[in-house]
Amino acid sequence: MGVRTLLPLVGGAQSGAKEKKKATATKPSEQKRTRRDRKDLENILFKLFERQPNWSLKHLMQETDQPEQFLKEIMNDLCVYNKRGPNQGTHELKPEYKNTSHLDGMRDPRAAGAVSVSELAELVLPWLPPADLAAAASASRAMRAAASAVTARRAADFSRGLEAVPVPFDNPIDSNPYAYFLYTPFSLIHPAASASAHAQPWGCAQARPPCPTWPRPDLGLPSAGCACAEADCGGAGCPCADAEAEMAAAGMGTLRECGDGCACGPSCANRRTQRGVTARLRVVRQLKKGWGLHAAEVLRRAQFVCEYAGEFLTTEETRRRQRLYDELASAGKLSPALLVIREHLPSGRSCMRVNIDATKVGNVARFINHSCDGGNLQPVLVRSSGSLLPRLCFFAARDIAEGEEITFSYGDARLKHKGLPCFCGSSCCPGVLPAEET
Numbered sequence: 001m002g003v004r005t006l007l008p009l010v011g012g013a014q015s016g017a018k019e020k021k022k023a024t025a026t027k028p029s030e031q032k033r034t035r036r037d038r039k040d041l042e043n044i045l046f047k048l049f050e051r052q053p054n055w056s057l058k059h060l061m062q063e064t065d066q067p068e069q070f071l072k073e074i075m076n077d078l079c080v081y082n083k084r085g086p087n088q089g090t091h092e093l094k095p096e097y098k099n100t101s102h103l104d105g106m107r108d109p110r111a112a113g114a115v116s117v118s119e120l121a122e123l124v125l126p127w128l129p130p131a132d133l134a135a136a137a138s139a140s141r142a143m144r145a146a147a148s149a150v151t152a153r154r155a156a157d158f159s160r161g162l163e164a165v166p167v168p169f170d171n172p173i174d175s176n177p178y179a180y181f182l183y184t185p186f187s188l189i190h191p192a193a194s195a196s197a198h199a200q201p202w203g204c205a206q207a208r209p210p211c212p213t214w215p216r217p218d219l220g221l222p223s224a225g226c227a228c229a230e231a232d233c234g235g236a237g238c239p240c241a242d243a244e245a246e247m248a249a250a251g252m253g254t255l256r257e258c259g260d261g262c263a264c265g266p267s268c269a270n271r272r273t274q275r276g277v278t279a280r281l282r283v284v285r286q287l288k289k290g291w292g293l294h295a296a297e298v299l300r301r302a303q304f305v306c307e308y309a310g311e312f313l314t315t316e317e318t319r320r321r322q323r324l325y326d327e328l329a330s331a332g333k334l335s336p337a338l339l340v341i342r343e344h345l346p347s348g349r350s351c352m353r354v355n356i357d358a359t360k361v362g363n364v365a366r367f368i369n370h371s372c373d374g375g376n377l378q379p380v381l382v383r384s385s386g387s388l389l390p391r392l393c394f395f396a397a398r399d400i401a402e403g404e405e406i407t408f409s410y411g412d413a414r415l416k417h418k419g420l421p422c423f424c425g426s427s428c429c430p431g432v433l434p435a436e437e438t
């Protein structure tokens with residue numbers, strides 16, 4: 001037995017020695033090894049490194065049958081040489097080339113890099129808040145280019161393509177290109193809203209079709225509504241219309257519209273506030289007030305401007321958030337956009353309260369500044385058939401010139417004297433923003 005096992009060992013050693021000799025003998029002819037196409041060779045090398053992570057130059061020469069100089073050249077680009085450690089004397093792939101066999105196009109950043117990095121950037125960057133976007137931009141030149149494209153698109157339309165017209169930021173004051181928040185064209189109900197709205201892509205290269213703002217089955221009772229032919233809605237026979245209540249001269253108006261329960265469709269004329277923002281608007285940075293909403297075209301009196309969209313909150317949640325916002329706002333870290341609407345019911349004895357927070361999730365209206373003289377907007381509570389919750393919508397109280405700031409009165413400032421400073425500039429301004437205890 002011993003002898004039989006010895007024999008092949010001896011033989012093996014002999015043949016190994018022979019091969020070695022042979023290899024040495026053929027060394028002068030090595031120059032005759034023909035160079036492969038560089039790309040092919042790189043792919044062969046990647047396959048070999050998939051098989052085992054560490055290779056000596058000698059073994060790779062045997063495997064690839066390539067001239068030493070040529071192989072060294074390529075390995076310089078793809079590999080690192082282990083000078084010490086358990087794999088001393090071997091080469092292994094640089095980290096950027098490892099474990100990418102499932103991403104063929106990304107294996108070689110020089111060949112497919114420009115495309116792949118931008119594709120990757122397009123997938124990831126629009127999801128990042130500003131600080132993380134800046135961090136990603138510092139990773140490489142390609143990422144920096146992709147990140148500034150995202151920033152430019154964010155500044156060009158903060159509605160993320162969710163409205164019929166883009167709404168840009170315009171900052172002639174400092175280097176802040178945009179304000180970061182999550183966009184919704186219509187109000188959402190907390191906490192379902194918050195759960196689904198922790199993140200949202202913003203600044204994608206691919207435009208998305210605008211979201212339909214209606215129907216809203218989550219807001220109420222889809223069974224109640226009118227059955228008129230679409231062209232008749234809003235007329236005398238339509239139970240959804242309520243002409244007397246429309247655009248009350250003073251204070252808050254009310255308006256009734258068709259809704260989910262109605263037989264008419266979204267193009268019904270009695271749904272003026274349900275198509276999102278269609279007027280040209282722009283958000284402009286000012287020295288004292290910060291961001292503010294401006295008309296970017298002439299707005300006609302009684303024209304619908306926008307809804308105050310955000311999260312519908314319970315009163316308990318509103319109080320919790322207000323305490324937090326007051327703290328952050330007095331430290332200058334936040335511009336809260338929390339609105340409490342009180343509506344006295346016809347009985348006169350009770351009061352309907354609606355809380356909308358547009359601080360984290362909101363639309364264009366979160367940028368509307370307060371004006372002590374009442375501003376140029378008319379707030380209107382809109383009820384649509386089948387909806388339990390009314391929506392706060394803004395109409396132009398008078399003709400508004402192109403470029404003019406759009407404002408409304410948040411409430412009566414006399415209620416509280418320790419509020420934040422008001423910069424509305426109107427003659428009746430007491431210098432303090434209205435804020436009431438909720």
Ligand SMILES: [Zn+2]
Nearest residue numbers: 233258264268
């Ligand atoms: Zn209708």
Ligand SMILES: [Zn+2]
Nearest residue numbers: 226228233238
């Ligand atoms: Zn109708």
Ligand SMILES: [Zn+2]
Nearest residue numbers: 226240258262
């Ligand atoms: Zn109707």
